[in-house]
Amino acid sequence: MLRTEGERTPGFKLLLAILIGAALSIPLFSVWLLVYDRQTQSEQATSSITEGWGGPQAMSGPMLVIPYRAMTTDTIVDRGQSITRSREVMRELTLSPEVAELSTTVAPERRKRSIYEAVVYDAKLSGSARFAFPPDLSRNGVKIEDMDLSRAELRFGVSDPRGLGANPQVIVNGARLRLQPGGGSGGGRGFFAWIDASSLTSQPIAVRFQYELRGNSSLTYAPQAGETVWTVRSGWPHPSFGGDFLPQQRSVDTKGFEATYRIGNLALGKSLVSTGDAGQSNVVEKVRPATPDDYVARDAGAPQVASINLIQPVDLYSQVNRATKYGFLFIGFTFLALLMFDVIGGVRVSAVEYLLMGAAIVLFFVLLLAFAEVIGFTFAYIVASAAIAGLNTAYSAAVLNSWRRAYFIGGLLVGLYAVLYVLLSLEAFSLLIGSLLLFAALAGVMYGTRRVDWSAPRKPEEV
Secondary structure, three states, rough: OOOOHHOOOHHHHHHHHHHHHHOOHHHHHHHOOOOOOOHHHHHHHHHHHHOOOEEEEEEEEEEEEEEHHHHEEEEEEEEEEEEEEEEEEEEHHHHOOOOEEEEEEEEEEEEEEEEEEEEEEEEEEEEEEEEOOOOOOOHHHOOOOHHHHHHHHEEEEEOHHHHHHOOOOEOOOOEEOOOEEOOOOHHOHHHHHHHHHHHHHHHOOOEEEEEEEEEEEEEEEOOOOEEEEEEEEEEEOEEEEEEOOOOOOEEEEEEEEEEEEEEHHHHHHHOOOEEEOOOOOOOOHOOOOOOOOOOOOOOOOOOEEEEEEOOOOOHHHHHHHHHHHOOHHHHHHHHHHHHHHHOOOOOOOOHHHHHHHHHHHHHHHHHHHHHHHHOOOOHHHHHHHHHHHHHHHHHHHHOOOOOHHHHHHHHHHHHHHHHHHHHHHHHHHHHHHHHHHHHHHHHHHHHHHOOOOOOOOOOOOOO
């Protein structure tokens, strides 16, 4: 015989609450998909805002590339006989500066379109470098008399040349050079200048340069000199320092930041002199913009870099996504309170009432996402939590036939929302706080139901 509502056992009610909670995982998962979809739209809008301005910029150089003559031998088989022939080929010697000093001033700007925002910047760069042949140049198998010093190239690498300003300047030994687009005879991106490096045989070559660069999100530099000093100043108060090197000195406050990098070629693990075939791409062209996960696994040929990201202080989509992961905690605690009123307090709670209150909790995360895109995460959290806590409190007053019991439900929700906000703020301690909260809830339930016979049906209430 089927049981009536009054004959349901406490164990059956527990199972019913669990099943309804499991059913609510479907709309909760849909909220996760909604957050992902809105985040994708935000990234597309950000790309649209920064289109034509310049992407995340990565820089390298200057590097001095000198063509030289070399002999190579080829072995061919002709009529069953091996024939060895020697021929002259042109190769390139790449010389890194002994010392390179670079000063960069980054002026950030927020740009908005509708509810979306992106950070772009104007960077002014100035610096100097000194080139000289190392005393052990002969160890590289290249003789100075084989070099065509009059056809040397001074190369600067830039990942997105669209962001270059209109008037870059490169001065060598007091004379301003005429700049050309591209990476020189080796291809690639950036700019270069032809230079007569004949004076390099008797004295070092001093290079001074300055140019402006527009970009967004991040600025990356690939050091290649014997000693590199890179100083960066900006009015952005939320930098993130990444890459293979961190600054030796840095200061960050509400007015901006200043960072100084000092990097030697011993730390880079590379010589100041390298050789290769003419027209072969070198390390300058392999510089890539930095991303947060760019340095977890990188191929051996990629250059080592120092990177600065101009991050947003709060990524609302990641915050909402993390909050949604605690949705089951909210549903579980609310259902637990209703179950205790049902099993211990003698108040009848139907499956529909469980479902409606659970749906309101899922709706909290949708409201949080919708308001966060307009008024920011913190204010959106206050508005959404107040709305759902108030709605469930008023509804539970009718379900439980008591405002006193409803205030308990409301207080429970307010406490949960407060704890969740703390969990989102203290990411390092979120697991500890969450596990302690679950332990306290389990201990309370075990104590409150220690005398409950879960298999015995409850007697119908007298009217």
